[in-house]
Amino acid sequence: MSLWVDKHRPSLLHKLDYHKQQAANLKKLVQSGDLPHLLVYGPSGAGKKTRITCLLRELYGAGAEKLRIEQSQFTTPSNKKIDISTIASNYHIEVNPSDVGNNDRIVIQELIKNLAQVNQLDSSSQKEFKVVVLTEVDRLTKDAQHALRRTMEKYMATCRLILCCNSTSKVIPAIRSRCLGVRIAAPSEDEICQILQNVCKKEGCNLPIELAKRIAVKSNRNLRRAILMCEACKVQQYPFSADQNISEPDWEIYLRETANMIVQQQSPKRLLEVRARLYELLTHCIPADIIIKGLLQELLANCDGQLKTEVVQAAAYYDHRLMIGQKAIYHLEAFVAKFMAIYKQFLDEGMAEFF
């Protein structure tokens, strides 16, 4: 609302700050009157949701911005009650089915059926379809995704789906082929700088370009983070100085320290310490794939060029195992152990050559 992120979020397609061509295309799509199912994908903080809301606004007008939170209840075949909260306007409904874990299939089936079985009364003045926005589709179970594919075709007359996810690799091809893919790439650092400065101008403060660049780099091309960081900087110290401290999230620092520990020493004992830190990260709700990615980035910085491919390959291998395994800790530790072995061997060889 009043965080800068929320306050300065564009709500119209033509006001979007980057990927303007794409925005224009979307606008044309909407103006044609109909809409295919959309699969919007892109990294976190790239503006997928913003773009979707702009699209809805374009479709239905201001009415799509009157939101309410609804609690829906579904009953599984085994008579278990599932509650899920949805965000809805008169024209659309947003739901994150992965909130209910393994029962997401029921949610998808019931919710879409309920919505799609009701036709719009006055189809002359408004669109004849409603929109269902499903977020985090990549976290849906396979069952749910299969349940989705038939529903998508069956209720085409009365509803459109907008699926939102970070990566399409975990969306089954059947769904991918039924949707128009919309890739929202992360904004470039320059774009982020520009946006930050615009925001600051609107807020009536002066952001030095150097600081904006630093924030853009730190944010990892995540616009949400960039704006939040910028605001945090403002709260901490205003007027801005170009070299002021940008506070980073604790978990990133922690992860970096963990990576450093791994590089410093390679032994089972150190692995034990690393394990404790991995546990700590996991308990703070940091997803395992983020951990492995973060570790990899930090570790690669300490690696010699010839090691990099090997380490990346190992990371990819264990990332995959992470996906098909059950308990993250085993695979994270396996990755760390693997890196330790690779790194140690490299060091030993280096020593041997040296002498």
Next chain:
Amino acid sequence: MDNGLFEFEYADELDALADFDDEPTEDVCKPKRTLNFTTPNAKTQYGKCKTGDELNSSLLLEPVLSPEAPINGSLLRGRTTGDNSVGSGEKRARTEDDDFGDLPSDSDEEFTAPPINTRSEIEPLSKRPRLKENSKDVIKISPAKINEKTTNSDIYDEDWLKDDWNVNKIISKRNQAKTSHSTRALDEVFRDDKARLLTSRPCGNFLNITGTDGSRFYLKLKEEEDFDKEIIESSKTKNISGLLSVPWEILRQQVEQERQNKIIDEARKITEAINREIDDDLGLDGVDKENEETIALSEPQKFLWVEKYAPCRYTELLSEEAINRTLLHWIKLWDFVVFGKELPNKKKDKKKQKDVKKWKRLPELTDELDKFNRPLQKVVLLCGPPGLGKTTLAQIVATHAGYNVVEMNASDDRSAEVFKNKLEAATQMKAVLGADPRPNCLVIDEIDGAPQPAINMLLNLIRKTDVPPPGKKKSDGGILLRPIICICNDQYVTSLRQLRQSALLLSFPQTESSRLASRLYEVIRQEHLKADMNALLALCERTDNDIRSCLNTLQFVRKNRKELTVQSVQGMSIGQKDAHRSLFSTWYEIFTMPRGKQNRFVNLRDLSEGKTTKAATATTPSVRFQNILLVAQAAGEYDKVKQGLFENYLEAKSKDPHLVGLNLANEWLGFTDMIQRYTNHSQDYSLMKYVPFLPVTFHLLYASYTPPRIQYPHSQFEMRTKQTKSDNLVGSMMADMLPTVKRFVNTTAMVMDVIPPLMDIIQPTLRPVNTQLYSAREKEEMANLIRIMIAYNMTYHQEKQEDGQYNYSIEPKVDEIIKFPGMKQHRQMTYAAKQLIAREIDLEKMRRYEAKLTPVLNIQVEKKSVESKTSKASSSSSDNPSLPNHLQTLQAKPLAGDKVVNFFGHFTKTKREVKVEKQQEKKDEKKSEILATDIWFHFKEGFSNAVRRNVKIQDLL
């Protein structure tokens, strides 16, 4: 041939009577003798003593003794053909005796021909009407006839003896009579007639009979109707197919079989005796196989060997001496309470000291008694794996100490109520009527399966320390005054946790293999099973020294074979059990390198490859592999085992300079994790079998002679709980966020991107002064802060800390989620600032709530003002066409008159005005008017709350 047959048939009797027979008259003629034996003594005399008196008396007895008759008949039958050649007088006489019984039934001519001339007394009978059936006549006549016959036996001897024709004829008739059933009926009547031969004169019809010696008898006559009835009855009840109830062929077979058995028995006894001698002499070799086979087949097994060879005396116990003695000592400590015996004090103490030194492992048993003179530990808990003789020990010791054992086991109902009743019955009461006046000792077997309430009941009883006051109702019974022995397999069962603390814990060690094997050797010698000591030792090892299992196995082997070899022990699938081990022992086993102990009974693979000669030790990799695989499979709970390995393997010592093993171990962990996921997800357990190989890998990688101290794995559990807590925190925060904010974030983004900077943003530096003194910019900042916190569903909440101070913390406590140990502390706002913010948030929330409750009203007010303006401008009071009809509400007409400002600065109506209106308007209108005003006054006589005013929260904010 027939003679031989007889010999055969009566071999038993022959043997038995050989002892009694004093007479040296054992001649060649065996059938004779046979006859003598089978018929009563009277008959033996019959041939030998020719003196009239004796003869007569004996013969007279004959009908009376006739129960034997059917047997005789059968005997005679078997003999019929043979008899012809044997012409001895007594035989003939005997034959004719019987034949006479038979003859009349065949034909009247036969009957009448010879006897008629000698019989004068029977005349009345023969004159009876002959129209009736032959059989009936015979029956009627027979008693008399027999008497008559007996009287004339001498004559028979003389007149008929050499008359071959007659003999032949009789015999032929007899052969005919084989099929006739009348004889049977006749026999029946004979039996009945016992009572009819009287020495005194009876009432009713009778015949008087005079013997040759002049003695007189009276024969009572039956009525004809009675006879008829009897015959019908007898013909109904009896099997009329033959003389015997069982056909004689079958009888013969039976007898033959019996005889054969007897011979076999004898033969066996002899061979046994021989075998034993041979065994003793030559070890266990050289026994005739055929003999053994027959023995094995014929010997019936009625008892389990476990029961048959269970020790029945204290000295026979197999379990460790120390355990036995401790238990016995403990139970003896009860003597004072139970039997009132003084305990031998000093001497015993010393002895025990020595014991304690000897058996250090055992828990110390104090001789001390409590105030009721009971041992300090009222209960003994015997624990150990199955088949070590715990139950046996308990029973024997209790019996040895003079108790009556009351056993309670899992087969009984053990719900709390029943348990209590039984407990009381066993400990408080005593058998009054029974012949056994000994006090009870309760043995609770398999207590680890008993439900918790039942065990609590037992605990209460144990812990009860004082006798309830006499006045009180004695519902809960007295204190425990009898020993209780509890037996369990797993002492670490949750329900036993408390009991363990107050019980004397005796854990059973494994029985020594050698001791067990020597006992087994005794058993198999008694059971004639061949086995050498090695095989027995192998068996012991296979069964983990489980006595029961060993004995059962042996009995099983005995049933089919006669020899137990090492090979057969190896090949047996019996005796191998999934011994449930504790997780700790499993982990310990995995991390421990086995000592180089000779252990050649486990290596199955070597055996199958025929490498039996090569004695494999437990240290070879293949044996270790096999062992650990077995252990892992037996342990079950793969997930738990795996967690334990995961948490402990890094502590284990291993030479691994290049961390290759480490990677291998991790590879395996990941692999099994994937299997687990697959199994859980698809409910397909086919891959589950590969999981036990994980412990094997870890064993081969990390086993050492000094295993690490195993920690119970709980970090995963802790992690899960913590993670759930964090999830819930974020969830509760997200749940009530404004939808405009909520739609753009998800949990992950929240934790990773939003909350960390948010925590900085919501903690600006605020001037520590009153908000009233804030500048406009500061006020705006403050308002912004409040808005943010409400948008993200955060507030400050007062909490009392551990040190007793109050502090405001963020609610929900999402700051915990982003805080990591060892990171720099985030800036905290002052207490006052937090308090201020918390208050402002509450106020703002109230304002919004208010606004939400009356949105329509607000709109209305706005519209009204707009309307009034427009209406004023256009000076038209007509309805606004732009407003849809359903949104229009009826407006009260603006009241005329000046607005008076009251003390609070609000427009109000004066009383005067109200009065004026009162006069003008109607009554109900007036009332609503009054209520519509801000201030009104309502007078009630005797009670007044004075002036009232409606106040809304928004006026106060």
